[in-house]
Amino acid sequence: IPNSNPLSSQPSKKKSKTLDWQEQRKIERERKQLEEDQQTLAKIDAPIPQSNIGFKLLKQMGYTPGSALGKEGSGRVEPVGLDIRRSRAGIGREDPLKEMRKREEIEFERKKKNEEALMAEFGSWQKSQWRSRRVVVNYKKAKAALDQLENKEVVVPKKNEEEEEGGQDEEEEEEVTEEDLQDIVMKLRDEYQYCPYCGFQYESMEALLSSCPGTNEDDH
Numbered sequence: 150i151p152n153s154n155p156l157s158s159q160p161s162k163k164k165s166k167t168l169d170w171q172e173q174r175k176i177e178r179e180r181k182q183l184e185e186d187q188q189t190l191a192k193i194d195a196p197i198p199q200s201n202i203g204f205k206l207l208k209q210m211g212y213t214p215g216s217a218l219g220k221e222g223s224g225r226v227e228p229v230g231l232d233i234r235r236s237r238a239g240i241g242r243e244d245p246l247k248e249m250r251k252r253e254e255i256e257f258e259r260k261k262k263n264e265e266a267l268m269a270e271f272g273s274w275q276k277s278q279w280r281s282r283r284v285v286v287n288y289k290k291a292k293a294a295l296d297q298l299e300n301k302e303v304v305v306p307k308k309n310e311e312e313e314e315g316g317q318d319e320e321e322e323e324e325v326t327e328e329d330l331q332d333i334v335m336k337l338r339d340e341y342q343y344c345p346y347c348g349f350q351y352e353s354m355e356a357l358l359s360s361c362p363g364t365n366e367d368d369h
Contacts (some may be wrong), residue, residue: 288325291345
């Protein structure tokens with residue numbers, strides 16, 4: 150009884166080795182067949198030399214190299230193509246290996262397009278999130294400047310001052326639209342000749358229009 154386990158395990162090991170050997174033989178046979186097919190197709194693609202007997206017979210009957218066959222030249226120009234088939238698939242059906250490769254290529258292209266679409270969508274979402282945060286930051290900056298100007302206190306904020314955009318929770322941030330930001334920017338410009346993006350109050354509207362690049366952050 151103690152020796153029954155080793156004996157029972159031997160056939161499975163032998164069987165696995167046999168399967169591995171058969172698989173390797175199959176792969177090697179397919180590789181050789183592929184090499185033979187490539188060599189055969191390479192020979193077929195080569196043009197028939199003029200020393201060929203068939204070529205000489207065609208030329209004696211009036212054939213001109215490169216022209217179509219037939220009395221009126223309406224026949225074939227190139228020889229009938231050859232398709233090597235190693236499988237037992239019926240006539241008219243593509244080789245199973247070619248069908249599998251074509252399906253794999255189609256699946257690969259589909260996955261690639263899906264990944265590109267997801268990356269583009271993610272990039273657009275990131276850009277939208279960044280722009281929303283910038284709108285809130287610029288609105289708060291402009292609102293603070295307006296409050297101080299209305300109290301007759303002109304304060305010139307530093308343009309390169311570091312802004313802590315992510316310091317507050319999203320729940321605490323007030324909802325601000327680009328229209329809200331544009332309204333307050335235009336009020337600062339029209340009433341106080343002040344541009345929050347330049348961080349400067351101009352002496353006159355003429356000076357503001359001539360020196361300020363524009364009415365939004367992208368212009369600056």
